[in-house]
Amino acid sequence: MKNSFHPLLAALLLATGLHAQAQQPPRLELCASCHGPQGNSQIPQFPSLAGQPRIFMENQLVLIREGLRDIPPMKGVLDGLDDAALIELAKYYAAQTPAPMPGAVDAARYQRGKELAATSLCGSCHLPDYKGRDQIPRLAGQHETFLREVMLEYRDKPGPGRDTVMTNALRGFSNAQLDDMAHFLAHFGKQP
Numbered sequence: 001m002k003n004s005f006h007p008l009l010a011a012l013l014l015a016t017g018l019h020a021q022a023q024q025p026p027r028l029e030l031c032a033s034c035h036g037p038q039g040n041s042q043i044p045q046f047p048s049l050a051g052q053p054r055i056f057m058e059n060q061l062v063l064i065r066e067g068l069r070d071i072p073p074m075k076g077v078l079d080g081l082d083d084a085a086l087i088e089l090a091k092y093y094a095a096q097t098p099a100p101m102p103g104a105v106d107a108a109r110y111q112r113g114k115e116l117a118a119t120s121l122c123g124s125c126h127l128p129d130y131k132g133r134d135q136i137p138r139l140a141g142q143h144e145t146f147l148r149e150v151m152l153e154y155r156d157k158p159g160p161g162r163d164t165v166m167t168n169a170l171r172g173f174s175n176a177q178l179d180d181m182a183h184f185l186a187h188f189g190k191q192p
Contacts, residue, residue, distance in 0.1 A: 025088040026081060034073060039092075040099040044145035046073075050096035051141075053132045057090035068160050098141045100190070106183060107192035113184025116177055120169060130188050140188040147182035 031049070036042045039050035049057065063069040065078035065086065078086070117123065117130075122139070126132055130140035139147065154162060155170040155178070170178070 025092045026085045027077065027089070028092070030077060031089070035093075038096040040096070041143060041146075044143040045149070047142055047146050048098060049093040051098035051131065052093055052138050053134055053136065054090045054094035055134050056132060056137050057093055058087055059135055061086040061090060069162070070159060098138065101141050101143065101186045103144075103187070105187045105190050105192040109180045109183040110187060110190075110192040112177075113180035113182070116173075116181045117184060120181075122169075122181075125165075130185060139185045142186060144182045144186035147185050148178055151178045151182065 031039075034041070034043060034046045035049045036046075039048055039052075041048040060069065061078060062083070064071055064074050065081060081089075123130065125136050126139050127136075130138065132138035151170055151173070152175070153159075154166040155173060158164060158167040173181075
């Protein structure tokens, strides 16, 4: 009996593995080319999607697919995907673990960014650990370059599909202040 069980178990495991592979969200390999393995971007200009709140991801994917958010590298990538496929992508990335951002922490910049984030009440919406929630993105551990560019865009030229609350929140910040805040958020939780 013991010997006959192993081939059955092997067949079951193989079938389960094939089923799990078939259940991967659509275009995952294409997404990984910019957003990295399991959604941990290796490219400073592209956000990491790992650990982003599911609802935030769903909303952004719909806005991008419908052309309401103009992100040139994303043009056409989501064409033909229905809402169910976008939901699967969002679920997948929300379930992934964000990798810590590599690189050294500049203690002075980190402290200035921390103080700016505290006085600006960033943690009230993005949560005190900056992991985001519901329709609000995770900022902690994103690439510094990406964070700075997004904050500049919100401050200087918010476009369709962008949250106008952030435009008001960043009004009056200097470029140097945005640099410091991006440094803090990118390295949040590290010891400077």
